Amino acid sequence: MLTIYNTLTKKKESFKPLNPPFVGIYVCGPTVYDDPHLGHAKSYVSFDIIVRFLRASGYRVRYVQNITDVGHLLGETNEGEDRILKKAQLEHLEPVEIAQKYERHYFRDMDALNLERPDISSRATGHIPEMIELIQVLLDKGYAYEVHGNIYFEVSTFSEYGKLSGRKVEDMISGTRIDAMSEKRHPADFALWKKADPEHLMQWNSPWGKGFPGWHLECSVMAQKYLGETIDIHGGGLDNQFPHHECEIAQSEAANGKPFVRYFMHNNMVTLNSQKMSKSLGNFITLTDLFDRYGPMTVRFFILQGHYRSPQDFSDTALEAASKGFNKLRDTVINLKKHVDDGYKSEKQVSGQCAVFRTQFFDAMNNDFSTATALSVLFDLSRFANSAMSGDDLESINYALALFEELGEEILGLQFAKQGDRVEDSAEDALMEIIISMRQKVRAEKNWKEADRIRDLLAVKGISILDGVEGSTWKKAVKN
RNA sequence: GGCGGCGUAGCCAAGUGGUAAGGCAGAGGUCUGCAAAACCUUUAUUCAGCGGUUCGAAUCCGCUCGCCGCCUCCA
Numbered sequence: 001m002l003t004i005y006n007t008l009t010k011k012k013e014s015f016k017p018l019n020p021p022f023v024g025i026y027v028c029g030p031t032v033y034d035d036p037h038l039g040h041a042k043s044y045v046s047f048d049i050i051v052r053f054l055r056a057s058g059y060r061v062r063y064v065q066n067i068t069d070v071g072h073l074l075g076e077t078n079e080g081e082d083r084i085l086k087k088a089q090l091e092h093l094e095p096v097e098i099a100q101k102y103e104r105h106y107f108r109d110m111d112a113l114n115l116e117r118p119d120i121s122s123r124a125t126g127h128i129p130e131m132i133e134l135i136q137v138l139l140d141k142g143y144a145y146e147v148h149g150n151i152y153f154e155v156s157t158f159s160e161y162g163k164l165s166g167r168k169v170e171d172m173i174s175g176t177r178i179d180a181m182s183e184k185r186h187p188a189d190f191a192l193w194k195k196a197d198p199e200h201l202m203q204w205n206s207p208w209g210k211g212f213p214g215w216h217l218e219c220s221v222m223a224q225k226y227l228g229e230t231i232d233i234h235g236g237g238l239d240n241q242f243p244h245h246e247c248e249i250a251q252s253e254a255a256n257g258k259p260f261v262r263y264f265m266h267n268n269m270v271t272l273n274s275q276k277m278s279k280s281l282g283n284f285i286t287l288t289d290l291f292d293r294y295g296p297m298t299v300r301f302f303i304l305q306g307h308y309r310s311p312q313d314f315s316d317t318a319l320e321a322a323s324k325g326f327n328k329l330r331d332t333v334i335n336l337k338k339h340v341d342d343g344y345k346s347e348k349q350v351s352g353q354c355a356v357f358r359t360q361f362f363d364a365m366n367n368d369f370s371t372a373t374a375l376s377v378l379f380d381l382s383r384f385a386n387s388a389m390s391g392d393d394l395e396s397i398n399y400a401l402a403l404f405e406e407l408g409e410e411i412l413g414l415q416f417a418k419q420g421d422r423v424e425d426s427a428e429d430a431l432m433e434i435i436i437s438m439r440q441k442v443r444a445e446k447n448w449k450e451a452d453r454i455r456d457l458l459a460v461k462g463i464s465i466l467d468g469v470e471g472s473t474w475k476k477a478v479k480n
Numbered sequence: 481g482g483c484g485g486c487g488u489a490g491c492c493a494a495g496u497g498g499u500a501a502g503g504c505a506g507a508g509g510u511c512u513g514c515a516a517a518a519c520c521u522u523u524a525u526u527c528a529g530c531g532g533u534u535c536g537a538a539u540c541c542g543c544u545c546g547c548c549g550c551c552u553c554c555a
Contacts, residue, residue, distance in 0.1 A: 028555070043555035083553070166483055167551075215553090237555030242483090268485085269549065276549080284554095305493060305503070311486075311548075318492050321504035328503085331517075364494095372494045376502035386518055448513055455515080466517055473517090
Protein backbone atom coordinates (compact mmCIF):
# COMPACT_ATOMS: atom_id res chain seq x y z
CA MET A 1 0.00 0.00 0.00
CA LEU A 2 1.44 3.30 -1.08
CA THR A 3 1.70 6.06 1.45
CA ILE A 4 2.44 9.63 0.44
CA TYR A 5 3.39 12.58 2.59
CA ASN A 6 0.70 15.14 1.91
CA THR A 7 1.81 18.72 2.39
CA LEU A 8 -1.83 19.73 2.82
CA THR A 9 -2.17 17.69 5.98
CA LYS A 10 1.51 17.42 6.89
CA LYS A 11 1.06 13.69 7.35
CA LYS A 12 1.78 10.49 5.52
CA GLU A 13 -1.48 9.18 4.10
CA SER A 14 -2.57 6.12 2.20
CA PHE A 15 -2.79 6.97 -1.45
CA LYS A 16 -6.31 6.66 -2.80
CA PRO A 17 -6.86 8.20 -6.21
CA LEU A 18 -10.24 9.69 -7.04
CA ASN A 19 -10.95 7.31 -9.92
CA PRO A 20 -8.67 4.31 -9.72
CA PRO A 21 -6.82 3.01 -11.62
CA PHE A 22 -6.48 6.46 -13.14
CA VAL A 23 -4.18 8.96 -11.53
CA GLY A 24 -3.85 12.57 -12.57
CA ILE A 25 -0.66 14.33 -11.59
CA TYR A 26 0.27 17.91 -12.28
CA VAL A 27 3.78 19.18 -11.66
CA CYS A 28 4.84 22.80 -11.93
CA GLY A 29 7.18 23.02 -14.88
CA PRO A 30 9.94 25.45 -15.70
CA THR A 31 9.80 29.06 -16.71
CA VAL A 32 11.76 28.87 -19.92
CA TYR A 33 14.00 31.88 -19.84
CA ASP A 34 17.31 30.30 -18.86
CA ASP A 35 19.20 27.00 -18.84
CA PRO A 36 18.08 24.29 -16.42
CA HIS A 37 20.09 23.96 -13.23
CA LEU A 38 20.61 21.57 -10.34
CA GLY A 39 17.32 22.42 -8.73
CA HIS A 40 15.40 21.40 -11.82
CA ALA A 41 17.23 18.08 -11.77
CA LYS A 42 16.24 17.30 -8.20
CA SER A 43 12.65 18.31 -8.69
CA TYR A 44 11.96 16.60 -11.98
CA VAL A 45 13.93 13.46 -11.20
CA SER A 46 11.88 13.17 -8.02
CA PHE A 47 8.59 13.41 -9.85
CA ASP A 48 9.80 11.17 -12.64
CA ILE A 49 10.38 8.47 -10.04
CA ILE A 50 6.95 9.09 -8.58
CA VAL A 51 5.29 8.72 -11.97
CA ARG A 52 7.33 5.64 -12.85
CA PHE A 53 6.52 3.98 -9.57
CA LEU A 54 2.82 4.75 -9.81
CA ARG A 55 2.84 3.12 -13.24
CA ALA A 56 4.80 0.14 -11.96
CA SER A 57 2.17 -0.18 -9.25
CA GLY A 58 -0.52 -0.59 -11.87
CA TYR A 59 -1.94 2.91 -12.04
CA ARG A 60 -2.83 4.54 -15.31
CA VAL A 61 -1.11 7.88 -14.93
CA ARG A 62 -1.64 11.08 -16.84
CA TYR A 63 1.31 13.33 -16.13
CA VAL A 64 0.84 17.00 -16.95
CA GLN A 65 3.51 19.62 -16.72
CA ASN A 66 3.30 23.24 -17.73
CA ILE A 67 5.82 25.25 -19.67
CA THR A 68 5.70 28.81 -18.45
CA ASP A 69 6.41 30.90 -21.49
CA VAL A 70 4.68 34.07 -20.42
CA GLY A 71 7.07 34.96 -17.67
CA HIS A 72 6.23 36.15 -14.23
CA LEU A 73 6.51 39.73 -13.25
CA LEU A 74 9.76 40.75 -11.74
CA GLY A 75 8.00 42.77 -9.10
CA GLU A 76 4.62 43.98 -8.05
CA THR A 77 5.27 47.51 -9.14
CA ASN A 78 7.37 46.65 -12.14
CA GLU A 79 4.50 46.49 -14.56
CA GLY A 80 5.14 45.24 -18.01
CA GLU A 81 8.47 43.56 -17.45
CA ASP A 82 8.86 39.87 -16.99
CA ARG A 83 11.85 37.58 -17.07
CA ILE A 84 11.29 36.26 -20.54
CA LEU A 85 10.89 39.76 -21.87
CA LYS A 86 14.00 40.88 -20.11
CA LYS A 87 15.95 38.02 -21.58
CA ALA A 88 14.49 38.72 -25.01
CA GLN A 89 15.79 42.26 -24.87
CA LEU A 90 19.14 41.00 -23.65
CA GLU A 91 19.54 38.46 -26.42
CA HIS A 92 17.80 40.56 -29.07
CA LEU A 93 15.25 37.87 -29.75
CA GLU A 94 11.50 37.61 -29.81
CA PRO A 95 10.03 36.43 -26.53
CA VAL A 96 8.75 33.36 -28.31
CA GLU A 97 12.26 32.59 -29.52
CA ILE A 98 13.55 32.81 -25.98
CA ALA A 99 10.83 30.56 -24.66
CA GLN A 100 11.30 27.95 -27.36
CA LYS A 101 15.08 28.01 -27.15
CA TYR A 102 15.09 27.33 -23.43
CA GLU A 103 12.27 24.85 -23.70
CA ARG A 104 14.51 22.84 -26.03
CA HIS A 105 17.36 23.12 -23.53
CA TYR A 106 15.05 21.96 -20.80
CA PHE A 107 14.03 18.82 -22.64
CA ARG A 108 17.58 18.19 -23.78
CA ASP A 109 18.79 18.09 -20.19
CA MET A 110 15.79 16.19 -18.86
CA ASP A 111 16.21 13.61 -21.62
CA ALA A 112 19.85 13.22 -20.61
CA LEU A 113 18.71 12.48 -17.07
CA ASN A 114 16.47 9.82 -18.61
CA LEU A 115 13.21 11.38 -17.50
CA GLU A 116 10.06 10.15 -19.11
CA ARG A 117 8.45 13.10 -20.81
CA PRO A 118 5.17 14.32 -19.39
CA ASP A 119 2.11 13.04 -21.24
CA ILE A 120 1.12 16.64 -21.72
CA SER A 121 3.53 19.56 -21.72
CA SER A 122 1.25 22.52 -21.95
CA ARG A 123 2.34 26.03 -22.67
CA ALA A 124 0.83 28.95 -20.84
CA THR A 125 0.54 31.04 -24.00
CA GLY A 126 -1.66 28.34 -25.51
CA HIS A 127 -4.24 28.73 -22.75
CA ILE A 128 -4.92 32.44 -22.59
CA PRO A 129 -8.62 32.07 -23.52
CA GLU A 130 -9.14 29.54 -20.74
CA MET A 131 -7.42 31.85 -18.30
CA ILE A 132 -9.69 34.70 -19.30
CA GLU A 133 -12.68 32.43 -18.77
CA LEU A 134 -11.51 31.53 -15.28
CA ILE A 135 -10.98 35.17 -14.41
CA GLN A 136 -14.51 35.92 -15.59
CA VAL A 137 -15.90 33.19 -13.36
CA LEU A 138 -14.02 34.60 -10.37
CA LEU A 139 -15.29 38.10 -11.15
CA ASP A 140 -18.85 36.86 -11.51
CA LYS A 141 -18.69 34.99 -8.23
CA GLY A 142 -17.30 37.99 -6.41
CA TYR A 143 -13.85 36.64 -5.67
CA ALA A 144 -12.06 39.16 -7.85
CA TYR A 145 -12.21 42.84 -8.64
CA GLU A 146 -10.95 45.17 -11.34
CA VAL A 147 -8.87 48.29 -10.89
CA HIS A 148 -7.66 50.23 -13.94
CA GLY A 149 -7.63 47.19 -16.20
CA ASN A 150 -5.94 45.02 -13.59
CA ILE A 151 -7.83 42.14 -12.04
CA TYR A 152 -6.99 40.97 -8.53
CA PHE A 153 -8.10 37.99 -6.52
CA GLU A 154 -9.52 39.21 -3.24
CA VAL A 155 -7.96 36.96 -0.67
CA SER A 156 -10.34 37.89 2.11
CA THR A 157 -13.23 36.35 0.18
CA PHE A 158 -11.67 32.92 0.32
CA SER A 159 -11.69 31.80 3.91
CA GLU A 160 -9.37 28.87 3.39
CA TYR A 161 -6.56 30.97 1.99
CA GLY A 162 -3.43 29.90 3.82
CA LYS A 163 -4.42 26.31 4.48
CA LEU A 164 -1.49 24.91 2.54
CA SER A 165 1.29 27.12 3.80
CA GLY A 166 -0.08 27.73 7.28
CA ARG A 167 -0.16 31.44 6.85
CA LYS A 168 -2.80 33.80 8.11
CA VAL A 169 -3.89 36.71 6.00
CA GLU A 170 -3.84 39.01 9.02
CA ASP A 171 -0.19 38.23 9.62
CA MET A 172 0.70 39.25 6.14
CA ILE A 173 -0.47 42.80 6.49
CA SER A 174 2.53 43.61 8.64
CA GLY A 175 4.91 41.94 6.22
CA THR A 176 7.46 44.58 5.44
CA ARG A 177 8.03 43.42 1.92
CA ILE A 178 4.48 43.75 0.77
CA ASP A 179 3.74 47.07 -0.77
CA ALA A 180 0.92 48.48 1.27
CA MET A 181 0.49 51.47 -0.98
CA SER A 182 -0.75 49.68 -4.06
CA GLU A 183 -4.14 49.87 -5.66
CA LYS A 184 -5.05 46.49 -4.23
CA ARG A 185 -7.72 46.29 -1.56
CA HIS A 186 -5.47 44.11 0.55
CA PRO A 187 -1.72 43.66 0.32
CA ALA A 188 -2.13 39.89 0.02
CA ASP A 189 -4.43 40.11 -2.98
CA PHE A 190 -2.76 38.82 -6.08
CA ALA A 191 -3.01 39.63 -9.75
CA LEU A 192 -5.09 37.53 -12.13
CA TRP A 193 -4.65 39.85 -15.07
CA LYS A 194 -2.35 42.78 -15.64
CA LYS A 195 -2.88 45.63 -18.01
CA ALA A 196 -0.09 45.94 -20.57
CA ASP A 197 1.66 49.06 -21.75
CA PRO A 198 1.37 49.57 -25.53
CA GLU A 199 5.03 48.70 -26.06
CA HIS A 200 4.79 45.51 -24.03
CA LEU A 201 5.79 42.66 -26.34
CA MET A 202 3.55 39.95 -24.93
CA GLN A 203 -0.06 40.98 -24.61
CA TRP A 204 -3.48 39.63 -25.42
CA ASN A 205 -6.96 41.01 -25.84
CA SER A 206 -9.33 40.54 -22.97
CA PRO A 207 -12.66 41.92 -21.82
CA TRP A 208 -10.60 44.30 -19.66
CA GLY A 209 -8.34 45.54 -22.40
CA LYS A 210 -4.96 44.42 -23.60
CA GLY A 211 -2.90 42.67 -20.98
CA PHE A 212 -1.34 39.48 -19.81
CA PRO A 213 -2.18 36.85 -17.21
CA GLY A 214 -1.09 36.88 -13.60
CA TRP A 215 1.38 34.69 -11.83
CA HIS A 216 -0.58 31.69 -10.78
CA LEU A 217 -3.38 31.38 -13.23
CA GLU A 218 -1.89 29.04 -15.80
CA CYS A 219 -1.51 26.13 -13.42
CA SER A 220 -5.09 26.32 -12.21
CA VAL A 221 -6.33 26.46 -15.78
CA MET A 222 -4.21 23.73 -17.29
CA ALA A 223 -4.60 21.35 -14.37
CA GLN A 224 -8.35 21.68 -14.64
CA LYS A 225 -8.41 21.39 -18.41
CA TYR A 226 -6.42 18.19 -18.61
CA LEU A 227 -7.04 16.53 -15.25
CA GLY A 228 -10.39 17.80 -14.07
CA GLU A 229 -11.52 20.06 -11.27
CA THR A 230 -10.03 17.82 -8.61
CA ILE A 231 -6.63 16.34 -9.33
CA ASP A 232 -4.99 13.50 -7.46
CA ILE A 233 -1.45 14.79 -7.08
CA HIS A 234 0.01 18.22 -7.48
CA GLY A 235 3.76 18.49 -7.23
CA GLY A 236 6.41 21.13 -7.28
CA GLY A 237 9.32 22.61 -5.42
CA LEU A 238 8.93 23.61 -1.80
CA ASP A 239 9.64 27.18 -2.78
CA ASN A 240 6.43 27.18 -4.76
CA GLN A 241 4.29 26.26 -1.79
CA PHE A 242 3.76 29.92 -1.05
CA PRO A 243 2.55 31.94 -2.71
CA HIS A 244 2.17 29.98 -5.93
CA HIS A 245 0.31 26.88 -4.80
CA GLU A 246 -1.66 28.71 -2.17
CA CYS A 247 -2.95 31.01 -4.88
CA GLU A 248 -3.71 28.15 -7.23
CA ILE A 249 -5.86 26.58 -4.54
CA ALA A 250 -7.68 29.83 -3.96
CA GLN A 251 -8.42 30.40 -7.65
CA SER A 252 -9.48 26.87 -8.42
CA GLU A 253 -11.54 26.18 -5.34
CA ALA A 254 -13.22 29.56 -5.43
CA ALA A 255 -14.18 29.00 -9.06
CA ASN A 256 -15.23 25.36 -8.84
CA GLY A 257 -16.34 24.95 -5.26
CA LYS A 258 -14.48 21.65 -5.11
CA PRO A 259 -11.20 20.52 -3.59
CA PHE A 260 -8.46 21.31 -6.08
CA VAL A 261 -5.87 18.76 -5.03
CA ARG A 262 -6.01 15.55 -3.02
CA TYR A 263 -2.28 15.15 -2.39
CA PHE A 264 0.16 18.01 -2.54
CA MET A 265 3.78 16.94 -2.81
CA HIS A 266 6.77 19.23 -2.49
CA ASN A 267 10.36 18.36 -3.08
CA ASN A 268 13.00 20.06 -0.97
CA MET A 269 15.69 22.36 -2.20
CA VAL A 270 19.22 21.95 -3.36
CA THR A 271 22.28 23.65 -1.99
CA LEU A 272 25.63 23.96 -3.64
CA ASN A 273 28.58 23.48 -1.30
CA SER A 274 26.21 24.14 1.59
CA GLN A 275 25.06 27.43 0.10
CA LYS A 276 21.64 28.24 -1.13
CA MET A 277 21.53 28.05 -4.86
CA SER A 278 19.29 30.63 -6.40
CA LYS A 279 18.91 32.65 -9.48
CA SER A 280 18.90 35.87 -7.56
CA LEU A 281 22.21 35.00 -5.87
CA GLY A 282 23.63 34.00 -9.22
CA ASN A 283 25.48 30.97 -7.86
CA PHE A 284 23.49 28.32 -9.65
CA ILE A 285 25.25 25.98 -12.00
CA THR A 286 23.52 24.73 -15.08
CA LEU A 287 23.10 21.09 -15.86
CA THR A 288 25.15 21.51 -19.00
CA ASP A 289 28.09 22.60 -16.86
CA LEU A 290 27.51 19.82 -14.39
CA PHE A 291 27.32 17.16 -17.09
CA ASP A 292 30.79 18.17 -18.26
CA ARG A 293 32.11 16.81 -15.00
CA TYR A 294 29.64 14.15 -13.93
CA GLY A 295 27.44 12.14 -16.22
CA PRO A 296 23.67 12.49 -16.01
CA MET A 297 23.35 9.03 -14.46
CA THR A 298 25.68 10.00 -11.65
CA VAL A 299 23.50 13.01 -11.01
CA ARG A 300 20.35 10.92 -11.13
CA PHE A 301 21.85 8.30 -8.84
CA PHE A 302 23.02 10.99 -6.44
CA ILE A 303 19.53 12.48 -6.23
CA LEU A 304 18.07 9.03 -5.61
CA GLN A 305 20.44 8.48 -2.70
CA GLY A 306 18.63 11.23 -0.85
CA HIS A 307 14.94 11.70 -0.22
CA TYR A 308 12.85 14.07 -2.27
CA ARG A 309 11.63 15.84 0.89
CA SER A 310 15.12 16.36 2.28
CA PRO A 311 17.42 19.13 1.25
CA GLN A 312 20.39 17.95 -0.74
CA ASP A 313 23.84 19.44 -0.95
CA PHE A 314 25.81 19.09 -4.16
CA SER A 315 29.56 18.94 -3.71
CA ASP A 316 32.42 17.33 -5.56
CA THR A 317 33.13 14.77 -2.85
CA ALA A 318 29.48 13.74 -2.74
CA LEU A 319 29.19 13.45 -6.51
CA GLU A 320 32.43 11.52 -6.84
CA ALA A 321 31.22 9.07 -4.24
CA ALA A 322 27.96 8.76 -6.12
CA SER A 323 29.79 8.15 -9.36
CA LYS A 324 31.71 5.25 -7.84
CA GLY A 325 28.62 3.82 -6.25
CA PHE A 326 26.71 3.92 -9.50
CA ASN A 327 29.61 2.36 -11.35
CA LYS A 328 29.51 -0.57 -8.98
CA LEU A 329 25.92 -1.31 -9.91
CA ARG A 330 26.63 -0.64 -13.53
CA ASP A 331 29.54 -3.10 -13.62
CA THR A 332 27.38 -5.74 -12.04
CA VAL A 333 24.62 -5.29 -14.61
CA ILE A 334 27.02 -5.32 -17.54
CA ASN A 335 28.62 -8.49 -16.22
CA LEU A 336 25.21 -10.05 -15.74
CA LYS A 337 24.36 -9.33 -19.34
CA LYS A 338 27.51 -11.10 -20.42
CA HIS A 339 26.68 -14.07 -18.22
CA VAL A 340 23.10 -14.75 -19.22
CA ASP A 341 22.45 -17.39 -21.79
CA ASP A 342 20.93 -16.66 -25.15
CA GLY A 343 17.55 -17.77 -23.98
CA TYR A 344 17.32 -14.95 -21.47
CA LYS A 345 14.02 -13.19 -21.35
CA SER A 346 13.32 -10.41 -18.95
CA GLU A 347 10.68 -11.76 -16.65
CA LYS A 348 9.03 -10.40 -13.60
CA GLN A 349 8.47 -13.75 -11.97
CA VAL A 350 11.37 -14.25 -9.66
CA SER A 351 11.64 -16.50 -6.64
CA GLY A 352 13.85 -17.18 -3.68
CA GLN A 353 16.15 -14.45 -2.49
CA CYS A 354 15.33 -12.31 -5.50
CA ALA A 355 11.68 -12.29 -4.57
CA VAL A 356 12.71 -11.04 -1.14
CA PHE A 357 14.72 -8.23 -2.70
CA ARG A 358 11.78 -7.29 -4.87
CA THR A 359 9.46 -7.09 -1.88
CA GLN A 360 11.96 -5.01 0.06
CA PHE A 361 12.29 -2.64 -2.86
CA PHE A 362 8.54 -2.16 -3.22
CA ASP A 363 8.14 -1.71 0.53
CA ALA A 364 10.68 1.08 0.46
CA MET A 365 9.08 2.79 -2.50
CA ASN A 366 5.61 2.40 -1.06
CA ASN A 367 6.82 4.32 1.97
CA ASP A 368 6.65 7.77 0.44
CA PHE A 369 9.11 6.89 -2.31
CA SER A 370 12.12 6.07 -0.14
CA THR A 371 14.55 5.83 -3.00
CA ALA A 372 17.62 5.70 -0.77
CA THR A 373 16.37 2.54 0.89
CA ALA A 374 15.31 1.15 -2.46
CA LEU A 375 18.82 1.72 -3.76
CA SER A 376 20.30 -0.10 -0.81
CA VAL A 377 18.31 -3.13 -1.94
CA LEU A 378 19.99 -2.86 -5.33
CA PHE A 379 23.38 -2.99 -3.63
CA ASP A 380 22.32 -6.13 -1.79
CA LEU A 381 21.16 -7.49 -5.11
CA SER A 382 24.51 -6.57 -6.64
CA ARG A 383 26.37 -8.58 -4.01
CA PHE A 384 23.99 -11.48 -4.57
CA ALA A 385 24.46 -11.27 -8.32
CA ASN A 386 28.25 -11.18 -8.15
CA SER A 387 28.24 -14.24 -5.95
CA ALA A 388 25.89 -15.98 -8.34
CA MET A 389 28.24 -15.21 -11.21
CA SER A 390 31.22 -16.63 -9.31
CA GLY A 391 29.25 -19.81 -8.81
CA ASP A 392 27.73 -19.90 -12.30
CA ASP A 393 24.30 -20.07 -10.75
CA LEU A 394 22.41 -19.41 -13.95
CA GLU A 395 18.94 -19.21 -12.45
CA SER A 396 20.04 -16.61 -9.92
CA ILE A 397 21.88 -14.72 -12.63
CA ASN A 398 18.73 -14.56 -14.71
CA TYR A 399 16.58 -13.44 -11.81
CA ALA A 400 19.11 -10.84 -10.76
CA LEU A 401 19.27 -9.33 -14.22
CA ALA A 402 15.50 -9.33 -14.48
CA LEU A 403 15.33 -7.44 -11.20
CA PHE A 404 17.94 -4.91 -12.25
CA GLU A 405 15.95 -4.25 -15.38
CA GLU A 406 12.64 -3.91 -13.59
CA LEU A 407 13.69 -2.10 -10.42
CA GLY A 408 16.79 -0.26 -11.54
CA GLU A 409 16.01 0.62 -15.12
CA GLU A 410 12.23 0.80 -15.36
CA ILE A 411 11.36 2.18 -11.95
CA LEU A 412 14.43 4.13 -10.89
CA GLY A 413 15.24 5.05 -14.47
CA LEU A 414 18.93 4.24 -14.18
CA GLN A 415 20.53 3.49 -17.50
CA PHE A 416 23.17 0.92 -16.70
CA ALA A 417 24.21 0.24 -20.25
CA LYS A 418 23.62 3.02 -22.66
CA GLN A 419 23.31 2.52 -26.35
CA GLY A 420 26.75 2.49 -27.90
CA ASP A 421 28.21 0.84 -24.85
CA ARG A 422 30.67 -1.86 -25.61
CA VAL A 423 28.23 -4.66 -24.90
CA GLU A 424 26.69 -3.73 -28.20
CA ASP A 425 29.80 -2.68 -30.07
CA SER A 426 31.02 -5.77 -31.85
CA ALA A 427 33.88 -4.09 -33.74
CA GLU A 428 35.42 -2.75 -30.56
CA ASP A 429 34.83 -6.10 -28.95
CA ALA A 430 36.66 -7.91 -31.73
CA LEU A 431 39.62 -5.56 -31.55
CA MET A 432 39.92 -5.96 -27.83
CA GLU A 433 39.76 -9.70 -28.15
CA ILE A 434 42.77 -9.59 -30.47
CA ILE A 435 44.73 -7.32 -28.16
CA ILE A 436 43.91 -9.44 -25.16
CA SER A 437 44.92 -12.66 -26.86
CA MET A 438 48.24 -11.10 -27.93
CA ARG A 439 48.84 -9.90 -24.42
CA GLN A 440 47.90 -13.32 -23.15
CA LYS A 441 50.90 -14.72 -25.02
CA VAL A 442 53.42 -12.47 -23.29
CA ARG A 443 51.72 -13.24 -20.01
CA ALA A 444 52.16 -16.93 -20.68
CA GLU A 445 55.84 -16.21 -21.19
CA LYS A 446 55.81 -14.40 -17.85
CA ASN A 447 56.95 -11.26 -19.62
CA TRP A 448 55.24 -9.12 -16.99
CA LYS A 449 56.95 -5.95 -18.07
CA GLU A 450 55.41 -6.07 -21.53
CA ALA A 451 52.05 -7.22 -20.18
CA ASP A 452 51.98 -4.30 -17.77
CA ARG A 453 53.04 -1.91 -20.50
CA ILE A 454 50.08 -2.89 -22.67
CA ARG A 455 47.76 -2.62 -19.71
CA ASP A 456 49.08 0.83 -18.85
CA LEU A 457 48.80 2.06 -22.43
CA LEU A 458 45.19 0.98 -22.59
CA ALA A 459 44.50 2.50 -19.20
CA VAL A 460 45.58 5.88 -20.55
CA LYS A 461 42.88 5.48 -23.17
CA GLY A 462 40.33 4.69 -20.51
CA ILE A 463 40.28 0.96 -21.00
CA SER A 464 40.86 -1.23 -17.96
CA ILE A 465 42.22 -4.74 -18.30
CA LEU A 466 41.11 -7.08 -15.57
CA ASP A 467 43.18 -10.23 -15.26
CA GLY A 468 41.31 -13.13 -13.75
CA VAL A 469 41.92 -16.81 -13.26
CA GLU A 470 40.06 -17.66 -16.42
CA GLY A 471 41.70 -15.08 -18.64
CA SER A 472 41.37 -11.35 -18.97
CA THR A 473 38.40 -9.11 -19.47
CA TRP A 474 38.20 -5.43 -20.15
CA LYS A 475 35.95 -2.49 -19.57
CA LYS A 476 35.81 1.02 -20.79
CA ALA A 477 35.74 3.88 -18.36
CA VAL A 478 32.57 5.78 -18.99
CA LYS A 479 31.31 9.00 -17.63
CA ASN A 480 27.97 8.11 -16.21
C1' G B 481 9.00 39.97 13.10
C1' G B 482 5.62 35.62 11.19
C1' C B 483 5.59 30.38 9.40
C1' G B 484 8.34 25.88 8.67
C1' G B 485 12.49 22.46 8.47
C1' C B 486 17.12 20.27 9.83
C1' G B 487 21.40 18.60 13.22
C1' U B 488 22.79 10.35 12.65
C1' A B 489 30.33 7.46 11.76
C1' G B 490 35.98 10.91 8.25
C1' C B 491 32.22 12.34 4.05
C1' C B 492 27.13 11.55 1.76
C1' A B 493 22.69 9.50 3.66
C1' A B 494 18.26 6.08 5.31
C1' G B 495 15.65 4.96 9.60
C1' U B 496 10.46 8.61 12.97
C1' G B 497 8.58 4.17 19.63
C1' G B 498 11.47 -1.89 20.05
C1' U B 499 17.16 -1.79 20.41
C1' A B 500 21.59 2.19 14.35
C1' A B 501 20.20 0.48 6.19
C1' G B 502 23.22 1.63 2.15
C1' G B 503 27.17 4.29 -0.67
C1' C B 504 32.16 6.61 -0.54
C1' A B 505 36.65 6.60 2.22
C1' G B 506 39.63 3.36 5.90
C1' A B 507 41.55 -1.54 8.09
C1' G B 508 42.33 -6.95 7.69
C1' G B 509 41.63 -11.35 4.67
C1' U B 510 40.56 -14.68 0.10
C1' C B 511 41.84 -14.53 -5.07
C1' U B 512 45.95 -12.53 -8.33
C1' G B 513 52.71 -12.52 -11.28
C1' C B 514 51.31 -7.59 -9.82
C1' A B 515 47.20 -4.44 -10.10
C1' A B 516 42.06 -4.02 -10.52
C1' A B 517 37.37 -6.20 -9.82
C1' A B 518 34.66 -9.44 -6.86
C1' C B 519 33.75 -11.85 -2.26
C1' C B 520 34.38 -12.31 3.35
C1' U B 521 35.38 -9.67 7.97
C1' U B 522 35.75 -5.00 10.25
C1' U B 523 34.70 0.57 11.15
C1' A B 524 28.66 5.05 15.56
C1' U B 525 27.29 1.09 23.06
C1' U B 526 25.30 5.61 19.82
C1' C B 527 21.94 9.47 16.77
C1' A B 528 23.85 18.37 18.54
C1' G B 529 23.30 19.22 24.19
C1' C B 530 20.23 18.98 28.68
C1' G B 531 15.82 17.44 30.96
C1' G B 532 10.94 14.73 30.64
C1' U B 533 7.14 10.78 29.04
C1' U B 534 7.66 5.30 28.46
C1' C B 535 8.96 -1.43 30.23
C1' G B 536 11.67 0.67 26.11
C1' A B 537 13.37 6.96 22.25
C1' A B 538 17.73 8.68 17.17
C1' U B 539 12.42 8.35 16.88
C1' C B 540 7.26 11.57 21.34
C1' C B 541 7.31 16.36 24.66
C1' G B 542 10.04 20.76 26.69
C1' C B 543 14.29 23.86 26.87
C1' U B 544 19.31 25.25 24.98
C1' C B 545 22.94 25.60 21.07
C1' G B 546 23.99 25.51 15.80
C1' C B 547 22.43 25.53 10.61
C1' C B 548 18.77 26.35 6.79
C1' G B 549 14.25 27.50 3.97
C1' C B 550 9.76 30.39 2.94
C1' C B 551 7.35 35.22 3.77
C1' U B 552 10.04 38.82 -3.29
C1' C B 553 10.97 35.50 -9.11
C1' C B 554 12.84 30.61 -8.31
C1' A B 555 12.23 23.52 -8.80
